[in-house]
Amino acid sequence: MDQLKDYEIINKQLETIINSSLDEIFVTDGNGTVLRVNPTSEALYEIKAKDLIGKNAQELAKDGLYSPSLFPIIKERKEKVSMIQRTRSGKTVHVIGNPVFNSEGNIDIIIFTSRDLTEIRELRDKIERTEHLLESYQEELAELRRFQNKEQEDFISYSPNMRKISKMVEKIAKVDSTVLVTGKSGVGKGVIVSNIHHKSSRKDKPLIHVNCGAIPESLIETELFGYEPGTFTGAKKQGKKGLFEEADGGTLFLDEIGEMPLNLQVKLLKALQENSIQRVGGTKSIDIDVRIIAATNKDLEQMVEEGLFREDLFYRLNVIPIHIPPLRTRQEDISYLMDYFLNKFNSKYNSSTILSLEVENALFNYDWPGNVRELENLMERLVVMSDDQEIQLKDLPRKISNSFKEDSKYFVHLYDICTLKQAQDAVEEQLIKKAYYKYKSSYKVGEVLGINQSTAFRKIQKYLKTESVD
Ligand SMILES: Nc1ncnc2c1ncn2[C@@H]1O[C@H](COP(=O)(O)OP(=O)(O)OP(=O)(O)O)[C@@H](O)[C@H]1O
Numbered sequence: 503m504d505q506l507k508d509y510e511i512i513n514k515q516l517e518t519i520i521n522s523s524l525d526e527i528f529v530t531d532g533n534g535t536v537l538r539v540n541p542t543s544e545a546l547y548e549i550k551a552k553d554l555i556g557k558n559a560q561e562l563a564k565d566g567l568y569s570p571s572l573f574p575i576i577k578e579r580k581e582k583v584s585m586i587q588r589t590r591s592g593k594t595v596h597v598i599g600n601p602v603f604n605s606e607g608n609i610d611i612i613i614f615t616s617r618d619l620t621e622i623r624e625l626r627d628k629i630e631r632t633e634h635l636l637e638s639y640q641e642e643l644a645e646l647r648r649f650q651n652k653e654q655e656d657f658i659s660y661s662p663n664m665r666k667i668s669k670m671v672e673k674i675a676k677v678d679s680t681v682l683v684t685g686k687s688g689v690g691k692g693v694i695v696s697n698i699h700h701k702s703s704r705k706d707k708p709l710i711h712v713n714c715g716a717i718p719e720s721l722i723e724t725e726l727f728g729y730e731p732g733t734f735t736g737a738k739k740q741g742k743k744g745l746f747e748e749a750d751g752g753t754l755f756l757d758e759i760g761e762m763p764l765n766l767q768v769k770l771l772k773a774l775q776e777n778s779i780q781r782v783g784g785t786k787s788i789d790i791d792v793r794i795i796a797a798t799n800k801d802l803e804q805m806v807e808e809g810l811f812r813e814d815l816f817y818r819l820n821v822i823p824i825h826i827p828p829l830r831t832r833q834e835d836i837s838y839l840m841d842y843f844l845n846k847f848n849s850k851y852n853s854s855t856i857l858s859l860e861v862e863n864a865l866f867n868y869d870w871p872g873n874v875r876e877l878e879n880l881m882e883r884l885v886v887m888s889d890d891q892e893i894q895l896k897d898l899p900r901k902i903s904n905s906f907k908e909d910s911k912y913f914v915h916l917y918d919i920c921t922l923k924q925a926q927d928a929v930e931e932q933l934i935k936k937a938y939y940k941y942k943s944s945y946k947v948g949e950v951l952g953i954n955q956s957t958a959f960r961k962i963q964k965y966l967k968t969e970s971v972d
Pocket residue numbers: 655656657658659685686687688689690691692693694798799874875878
């Protein structure tokens with residue numbers, strides 16, 4: 503009686519084990535008659551257990567429930583067999599058929615266990631696709647970083663401050679000293695850096711732009727210094743070069759340097775002092791030949807005082823400081839930038855938009871809190887929105903048109919003392935050029951400048967050094 507109870511308990515345990523398996527368990531007798539299946543089996547074939555039990559395994563295969571059938575092979579070979587099966591419900595499964603023999607050496611039962619590969623395969627495909635995508639994005643990003651500033655950008659500098667900076671750039675380009683470019687957002691820090699690089703002997707090597715504020719803190723270190731194989735989970739098997747190594751021979755532009763975490767500032771300082779780096783997880787020193795240019799719109803000296811930026815690093819970066827003043831303090835640049843962007847976007851959009859004198863007046867007197875970037879964006883919008891017309895005050899955003907000043911005069915800036923005749927000639931040249939670039943017709947130039955058309959025609963020919971004048 504006790505023995506029966508024991509069997510009952512064992513049977514119950516066995517049933518629980520079979521039923522809780524994620525793999526399919528499917529048992530037949532030696533003739534292939536189904537004796538037992540578990541719930542996974544029901545799900546796999548989308549058929550109830552009661553409709554499977556008592557049926558013949560080979561018949562089920564003939565009905566197309568799964569294919570191919572393992573039963574005849576096991577029967578013939580009398581050994582364990584495994585293969586890939588397809589089910590009627592569209593699944594791909596890996597089946598193992600295990601024969602169990604009785605004392606006479608005949609097959610007593612066969613235990614089939616199968617694992618659904620569909621999901622695993624789908625996941626594997628998905629991972630492969632994602633990995634490909636990730637790789638192509640990484641390549642694209644590296645490419646972008648390397649070539650984003652391939653072309654030397656135009657750099658408009660007519661105000662005394664900017665002319666000074668422009669001269670400095672020429673000199674700075676010839677040496678390898680570290681430069682710190684400061685100035686509010688949109689003043690043109692990026693343009694200056696790209697100019698320094700492209701005027702330097704490093705111009706054929708990469709200019710790599712790192713935005714320290716845009717990379718998550720946890721990634722900056724490996725981005726900059728790279729890592730050795732097996733440094734952390736998810737890392738590339740073969741390790742990875744950092745941007746210091748990528749920029750070898752060229753220029754590394756550390757933008758928004760004020761955002762660099764303090765612990766990394768130490769490592770950066772060490773790299774700058776020793777001209778060598780160590781990859782994360784590595785011990786080998788790698789020599790680097792990189793020019794560093796940093797930029798920020800933060801007040802780094804203030805940050806040093808507040809303990810947010812290391813003093814030693816600040817001095818190491820600030821070897822050559824360039825401060826770009828806000829646009830509103832360099833009015834001469836405003837009018838040239840206005841013309842420059844107008845031309846740029848007119849050719850980009852195949853348009854011929856012009857600005858009325860009132861609009862020029864308003865732009866000239868506006869504050870430009872967003873600096874050159876704001877001016878550039880406005881010009882693009884005006885060109886895109888206008889249908890080749892002359893832009894009027896009413897077409898400007900209210901805050902800008904409000905800057906129009908009735909009594910404001912155009913002023914001519916003198917860079918140095920010269921003779922009256924030299925000053926008159928210089929103003930005449932600028933006036934003629936400006937008017938002709940704007941109106942592209944000697945008739946209109948004459949009218950706007952209050953001179954007759956033939957005089958305008960002659961002067962345009964003279965200053966533009968061209969015969970073909972409209
Ligand atoms: N002197 C200039 N001549 C021509 N284009 C300029 C000049 N200064 C700025 N720009 C243009 O104005 C835009 C803003 O400049 P840039 O991106 O260099 O500013 P930034 O100081 O780096 O700003 P941020 O601090 O926001 O990064 C750019 O499209 C740039 O080409």
